[in-house]
Structures are given as C-alpha cells and as structure tokens.
Amino acid sequence: MSERTAALDPDVIEDHEALDEDYVLTASFVEKVVDAADDGDGMRLRSLLEDLHPADVADLMGFLTVEHRAVVVLWLPPELLAETLPELDDGIREEVLERVPNATLAEALQELDSDDAAAVVEDLEDDQREKVLAAMPATDRAAIESSLGYAEDTAGRLMQREVMAAPQFWTVGDTIDHVRAQGEDLPELFFDIYVVDPLNRPVGGIPISGLLRAARSVKLSDLMEPVNEIAADTDQEEVAYVFEKYHLISAPVVDGAGRLVGQITVDDIVNIIQEENREDILRLAGVADEDRGSSVPEIVRSRVPWLAINLFTAVIGASVIGVFEGTIQQIVALAVLMPIVSAIGGNAGTQALTVTVRALATRELNSSNAPRTFVRELVVGMANGLILAPIIGLATAFWFRDEDWKIGLVIGTAMVLNLIVAATIGVLTPLTLSKLKFDPAVSSAVFVTATTDFFGFLIFLGLATLVLL
C-alpha cells in the first residue's frame, strides 16, 4: 500500500481517533480493542495498538477487563510492552507480569533505563524474579540488583545510574566532544551536567542550555553553579519536596561518601507528587491503598478496617447517648436534634483537619507557626459557631415552640462549644501525629469525627438535662 492510499484507509483514519481532544482514549477506540480481543483478531489488535504512546497503552489497560488485558498483552509488540510496563498501575502490572514469558521479559527490560527496569523487577514474585534476572546480560542484571539494594521509596531506588559527569578542568568544547563520542553510555535524556572532583564528588552543575550558550574554550569550573545533592537514602517524599521547592529539573544522587552514583529527573518526581497526593486524599477518607486495578476483595480489605474502627468509635458515641436515656425519654425532641450538633461538629473538624494536613504536607506548617495556627483555628471555630448558632437556635425554638423554647438556647450553645472542640481536635490531632513521626493524614479523620460526635452528644444532652429538666 502506498503512503498516499494509507491516509485514505478507513482503519488508519480510525486509529488516529484513539485520543479525543483532551488526550483521553475515546470510548469508541476502547470498544474497537475489546471487539478485536473478543474476536481473537491479533493482527487487528496489533494495528490498533502499535502507534499508541506507552502511556496510552497503560491507560487502555486500565479500561479493560482482566480477560481482555490478557489478550492485549499477547499481541503487544515487545518494545512497546517494555515501555508500557513502568506506566501501569501496580495491580495491573503484577497481573500482566504473570502472563509474560520470562525470556520476553528479560529482553524487554534491557530496553529500559535502570530505574524503570528496577521498578518492574521489584514487582515480580521471587522465583520469577530470579529467572528473569538470570536471563539478562550481567551488566544489566548488576544495575538492577544494585538499584534494588536501596530501600523502597528512597532516592537510590528512584535514580537512574546513567549520568553525565565531567571533571572540573574540562572546557565546554571537551565536554561536547565527550558527549558526541560517548553518547551511547550516557542517559537517553539529560538536562544538567554534573561537574565532579577527582574523587567523583559533585562540586557543581551546569544546565545544558548554559553549556550550549558558552564558547568552547570556557572552563566548566567557571560556568558551574551550586547543585542540590541528594543522598541515596533520602526518602522520595523529601526528594520531591526539594525538586518542587527549588524548581529542579534534575539532581545528582550521592552515596555515603559523597560520590556521584546517579541522577533523578523531574519526570519521575511528577509521578511521586501525584502518588503522595493520592495517598493523602485517600487516607483522609479512610481508604488504605487501592487503584483501578484492585479487585473487590482488595478494595474491601482497603476500606473495612477503617469502617470497623469507625463502628467502634460510633458505639462509644452511642454509649454517651445511653447515659442520657432518661432525659431523652422525657424530651424526645432531643433525639431529633442531637445529630445536627454532631454533624456540624464533624464537618468543621474535618475542615480544620484537612487544612492542617495539607499545610503539614507542603511544609507550610511547622513548630514556628503551629501555636499561631492553633489560635487562628480556635478563633475561626468560635466565629463559625457565633454565626451558625443563632440560626439553628431560632429555628429550633420555633420548631419546638409547643414544647420549650429554651431548647433553642441549648442547641445554639452546644453548637458553639462543639465547634470549638472541633477546631481544637482538628488541629491538634495531625500536629501530634506528625510530631510523633506518624502520617498525619492516616486515621486522623476517624479520631476527629469520633471526638466531635462524643462531645457533641455530651454537651448537647448534658446542657439539656441541666436546663430543660
């Protein structure tokens, strides 16, 4: 088929519509893949998939069922499969890896940068991992094993070993000649040149646009700027913070002796930032760990513990109500109204909690402004209470005007007090967890709503018993 007619081939035209204008796979494209997989039409599948970006293949996998994924994996060209693996969600990647023959996998992994290859190998079951590594050339194997030697979620695991380093005494011309000659051994993409001393310790960095701009005779030591070194055992969240704060594009990673062992680039950081954000937002809602590849049992396991804890704290809240059974027996209106006090308290507490967790995550909050933040939240809680209390107080007094107007006074007062409790507990819980080196997002919400429920019921029913009986 000539190039000319290719453009008119309806199949080819259709394939160009894989993505909508928002770079999202279209439902009609996903359907086509599903149809081809159902028909077992491998050639059609391959022609649909081969021009996709690996990120789009990974997206596609997320939209498919387990059965359809199995067929797609079978027909994915090997290089595309290799590049797709690091892009997949964890759950789906594990599933896909089980279906790929070890020899194919060993070959595919050699196509990847050492950090991406290690990330894939990390997900393999122990015996598959051994077999795949054994099938790889010694140097590739060594690179992956060395990467896996660093703890999970550290800079060492994140970095690629390929890096562009140059001694201080080189000129711009020396450096460019070196890159032209040694291109093969350098990282596929690099953004900074690290200038190292004779012990291979970074002493400076040069963005390559700066290198291009300079005359060939300029010495690297005259061009270089201070560089943010990252120790290989630094936690990845820490790494992301430094990149974000100082707008870094790449940074050198050093071992315990300060020697250059690799580099981290900003594209990996973007993934980590999203991952950390995902964790924060899900943990605040009491979801442990799940993604679109998770099975129903995995999702249940991720969510039931939180609900069970919540069940326990709800029973504690209920037992407070139990203490006042006598009061409720006499004034049933209290049973009607008490959830209002606890609901508003829970919401206000969650507001204070979320703002605090976020400020801790972005390090806008630390011990130097914690007292001020706490006082501010208390004032906000009181102000919110003073705005809302008259509304609910008057509404309640009118609603139960046939029983006792003072019930409006009780609910209004209880609401102000509970909003102060909410502010206090909403700020102090994450601050305390963070001080104790726990993740301030995890389990904060259950504690905050349990506390506002408990005190909401206690204050409201207690006041009612004092004032109305």
Add this chain to the structure above:
Amino acid sequence: MSERTAALDPDVIEDHEALDEDYVLTASFVEKVVDAADDGDGMRLRSLLEDLHPADVADLMGFLTVEHRAVVVLWLPPELLAETLPELDDGIREEVLERVPNATLAEALQELDSDDAAAVVEDLEDDQREKVLAAMPATDRAAIESSLGYAEDTAGRLMQREVMAAPQFWTVGDTIDHVRAQGEDLPELFFDIYVVDPLNRPVGGIPISGLLRAARSVKLSDLMEPVNEIAADTDQEEVAYVFEKYHLISAPVVDGAGRLVGQITVDDIVNIIQEENREDILRLAGVADEDRGSSVPEIVRSRVPWLAINLFTAVIGASVIGVFEGTIQQIVALAVLMPIVSAIGGNAGTQALTVTVRALATRELNSSNAPRTFVRELVVGMANGLILAPIIGLATAFWFRDEDWKIGLVIGTAMVLNLIVAATIGVLTPLTLSKLKFDPAVSSAVFVTATTDFFGFLIFLGLATLVLL
C-alpha cells in the same frame, strides 16, 4: 574581614543553619529574623536574608506576621525581592505588593521571565498596575500585556514568550552557533529546541541532550521527533495532564494559526499539579479557598457556607427522625443506636466518593468504565455491610438484651442497606457532577453525607417501627 575569619564569625555560622536537613527553615532562624525585625536592625536582617533562595524567602514570609513581613520587605535586596514575588502565596503576595513602591516594582519585574512578571502584575490593583506598567520599558510592558491578554489559567498565561526555535534546514552546528551568538534573547533555561516551518509552525522538537550528542553536520530535520503542541487557550489543568502523561519537560505553545508563540516548562507544571491537588483535597472537605496567608474573616468566609449548607441538610435528616418520634418514645434505645447507622454510612459514602473524585481527576474513570466502576462499588458496599452487620447486630442484641434482641436484627439490616445507599450515592454524585461539567469535588461530600444520614435514619427507624412495635 578575611575569608578565613568569616567562617569563624558566629553570625555567619548561624546563617548557614537557616535550613534544617529537610530543607525547611529552622525555628531558630525564623526567631532571629523576628528579633532583628523587632529591633528594626536592617543591616542584620539583610545579612540574614541575602543568601537565601527566593523559595526560602517566600517560606519565611509565610511563617511571619503581617507586621514582621512589612519590615522584611523593606530590607530585602531588590533582585531577591523580584525573584521572591512569584514564589509567594497569593494572599501574602497581594499584601507585599501594596508595600513596594511602584518604581522599585517596575525595576524588579524586568529581572523576571515574562510568565513570572505577568503573574505578579496580574495581582496588582488596577491603578497600581497602570503605574507600574507605565514605569517599565516598552518591550517588557508589551510582553506582560500580551501575556495578560490570555484568559487566566490557560496555557497562554502560563507560557514564557522566550523560546528557542530553529528552521528545518539548519544543522546541529548552525543551531549551536546561533545559541552562542544569540544567547541573550533566548530563555534563561531551555530543554528542547523547536523546529519550525517557514510560517513559524512547530514541526518537531529536539531535546538538547540529543543535539549535543549529534555531529555538527546532522540536519535538525533528521534529528527531530514529533512534538506535543499546546494551543494557547488550553486550560492549565489540561496542560498539566499532557505533561504528566507523556513525561514532558517542555512543550511549544501555538496560537490559533498554529504558530509558535511560547513555551511551557515542567517546573511551572509541578506548581499547577500541586495547586489542583490542593483544590481537590480542600474542596472535598468543604473548604473553598484559603492559604496560610488568609485572615480569619477570609477563612470564615471560606468555610461557613459549607457548614450552613450542612446545617440545612442536617435539619432535613433530623426531620426524618421527627417522623418517628412516637417510635423513639416507646424504644429509647433507637435514639442511642441511630447515629451508628448514619456514621458508618457517611464514612462508606465518603470512601466511595473520594476514590471516584480521584479517578476522575486523573482521568482513570470515564464513560467507558463508569458502569463497571459503579457495579464494583455496589458489590464492595454490600460486602462491607455483610462483614460489619453481624458484628454490630450481635453487639446490639447483647447490649439491649433486656429489651428486645430483634433490635440487633434491625440495626444489622439497616446497616447493609445504608451501605448500599452509600456506595450508590458516593459514585453517582461525582459522576453526575462531572457529566454536567461541574467540579466533582465541590459540594459532593455534603450531598453524600446528607443522603446517607437521611436514608440511615429512615431505614433504621422505619424497620424498627415495622419489626419492633
């Protein structure tokens, strides 16, 4: 003072301790700045501040009070002030801008890239903006005005106009020579070279590490790869998605006719991703818009509307209880237990909601897998219910064994049903909002918990009336 003694000067040693090992300003450093500001010791302030990175100055401002910020701004070296402005939180930036003389500001802005300068000018009050722009050279003014001509939160506003473009027929050598000669007019940092046709439309891109690697005689058209063009009117969230998905470091921005008008670099994208995540997490908790620079009245304005809506929905929930006053009068235990049913429902609903909002934000969820996701959540809700119902059912039957063991049956059944309601509403609410082009995070939570409260009370008290009376 010689270099040698400088290292021993206690002040200098102290200054090096501005940051702790986590790159966060130390409390003792902040205190020193506060003391110097209180003493009005400008020289001391300047010596403390001058070696800080602009991002750290911005951080410092966040830890200070309004009064201390005013003193610090006064003593910040002008270039450092300029570079700090784009790093500040919105609220603090507005406050700082009001204190800087227009002439100083006009001078400072000329130090910045066009996107950063525009971001600052955007925050000025109308009359200050006119005066500052009038005090700038015509070319800088034109660049800023053209940037402000694009709608807020679009690629046009985000891009910098400085960009490295080269015609297709150039060789690697031509390009390097051009960069060396024209370095001044090029962006301070660039990562890709955009190859353009005679109408200045991008036809490809070359990472500059690729340019370095190639021989001088190689033609750019042989080296270039396809490039992700971004239309100037694209929403910034869309831009961030494309960068993240395809791991871009920079991308060319084009006007309506496809002509190259600027570039966006990944460091700006990292900020946007954080900003969008912040919005999502705060909106889910019912916080409209606030940051650490917000005053108490601003925070109250940001939170009270949500609490007021929640008050309204809580009253609706309470009125359901009101319908069953007669039942509660006869069995007060129901008043004790009903908050348990609504609390678990609210939590399960929030779990489903948060997972759905997150999947929509990362585009893992769209119309092609929405039905499957919905069914999965229903199954999860039912499974959660079947796990938790026996626990609470048996506990309740034991707790109220003197009254009626069937109350355990009622609460268990109500909980299963309410968890199914929670799953349904938790998924459908954000999906519907998103379909209607609303932000699925905003106001979802209030609707979800209101619904689970309403149905929790209705199902529990309704069942109790049927079974126990």
